[in-house]
Structure formats: structure tokens, C-alpha cells
Amino acid sequence: MAFYLRRTAFYAVTVWAAVSLNFLLPRLLPGDPAAIMIGKLRRASGGRPLSPEVIASINAVLGPPKGTSLWEQYLIYWGRLLHGDLGISSTRYPARVVDLIAAALPWTVVLVGTATVLSFVLGIVAGAWVGWRRGTWLDHLVPVTTVLQSIPYFWLALVLVAVLAVQLGMFPIVGGYDVFDFPAGPEASWAFLVSAFTHAILPAVTIVISSVGGWLLGMRNMMVATMSEDYVVTAQAxxxxxSRVRSRYAARNAAIPSLAGFGIALGFVVAGSIVTEQVFSYPGVGRLMIQAVSGLDYSLMQGVFLVITLTVLAANFVMDLLYGLIDPRVRTHA
Known part of the structure; x- marks a missing residue:
């Protein structure tokens, strides 16, 4: 029980620190969302001055309340945060940040989440088999997958687009779905799902190819180390x-460190694959983050960073608790 209380207290303090930094960092940068929006409107109007009413309205929506100290702004920020209010986007005014993230999040979770699970399963299964059959021709899979992992994401994505999408026409080039009028009735939902699945294949293949090598190499090395443990040697004797020794004794114990890494990888699913989403113009959180940074949309940047940070912390917290159940030694030494 003491282990779980310590971990809960640690993550509670970490969440408070992450939210506080998310509040402070944008305020340390030059400018603010209201000033950026006013500058954009002035440029759009050809340099003509804006009326005091328009400036006052923008400051009321995007800027901090007049006469409030930093501490008061901090308390207001926490109050809005607890009510699910992340502010208004300056680049997509008057859209709320919560709505923009909610619209992009399902695309990223389905694409990156599915690709992460696939790469983990493939890497663990293949790594366990390669480690079990070490010294055979299967060891050649390790350098092959390592080379694929070292290839930059954007280069691999561009190669797949050029060959499979442009030259062969097997897959769509960009986007998350086809932009056309779907048929009326129940066929519309089915047509949309088929279109979204087709558009997600190339980005998912890019992520799987680039990440499966790390899982395979780690599992293979742990499998080789576990094969020399006394309990495995005893089981063989x-x-x-x-097959029972491989699955019940060797692979089961060798996969424990990979499970911890898998929990962290699942936490970063929400962050999306920024480069892949940008190359394929996929409507996920990664592309939304790039648009927020390029447009100096502080409210949107804060919202995206906060969601990513809290998700990673939640994934680590869950994995810490599960790790304590899987390996009792963690509870005694922590």
C-alpha cells in the first residue's frame, strides 16, 4: 500500500507542476493571443486602425482580465481548466480549443494507437522467436529492421507516397478521407469508414516500419539474457x-521491460506522429500542433501540450501500478 501511495503522491505533484509550467511558459514569450489577433486583423484590413470596440472585444475574449495579477490569472486558469475550458483559438477564431482537440484526437488515437499496438505485437513476437533461435538465419532480421528504423520518418513517408500512391495509384495521397458527397442513408457511414481506412493505411505502414525494429531488438536481447537464467535452464532440464519453456518461462519474463516501454509509447499516442501526419496532411493532433506553432496560437498550443502531458503522465501512472502487480520486487525496492 505504501508503494501505491508514494506513486500517487508523486504523480499528483507532477501534474500540478506540468499544469503550472503550461500556464507560465506562454506568458514568458513575447506578445499574447490578443495582440497577435489584432495584428492579423490590421494586416487584413490594409493597415487601417481598428476601432476601440473591436480591440476591447478581442482583449476581452483572448486577453487576461484587466488589472489582474499573475497569481489571479493562475487561479482563473485553474478554474477554467477544471471546467474544461482551454480558451479560444486565435488562428481559428471563434472556435474553442477543446472542440479543435476533440475533433483531431480520434484520428490520431485510431491511426497512431493502432500502428503502435501492431508494431509492439509484431516486434515482441518476432523478437521472442529470434531470441529463441539465436545464431540462426533469423538473426539477420535484426540489422534489417534496425536499418528501417534508422530511416527518417519523412523520407520513408515520401517514398511510400511516391511509389504506392503516385506511381501505382494503390492508395490516396493525402488527407484523412475523400472529400466528396457520400451517398444518403446507411451507406454514407460505411463509405466514410472505408475511405478513412484506405487513407490511414500508408501513414500506419510508415509508423509500423519505423518502430517495429526497436521492439524486436529489445525483446531479442532480453530473450537471450533470460535464456541463461536458472529457472529456464531448470525447466529445460x-x-x-x-514451446512451453519458450512461452511460459522465457518470453513471459523477457517481455516485462518491453511492457513498461509500451505503456510510455501508448501515452505518446495522443501526441501523434507529427512528421507523418504533416506529410500525409492527416487531420490529427500532430498536424494541429504544427498549425498552432506556425500561427503563434498560444491557446491552442497550451491545450495540445496539456492534453499530451496529462496523457503521458496517466499512461506512466497506470503502468507503474500494473508493474507493481506484475513484478512484486518493484514494490519492495521502491
């Missing part, structure tokens, strides 16, 4: 079936 008892005459147990090789």
Missing part, C-alpha cells in the same frame, strides 16, 4: 516441451 525437467524435459518440458520447448
Amino acid at each position: 525437467k524435459g518440458l516441451r520447448p
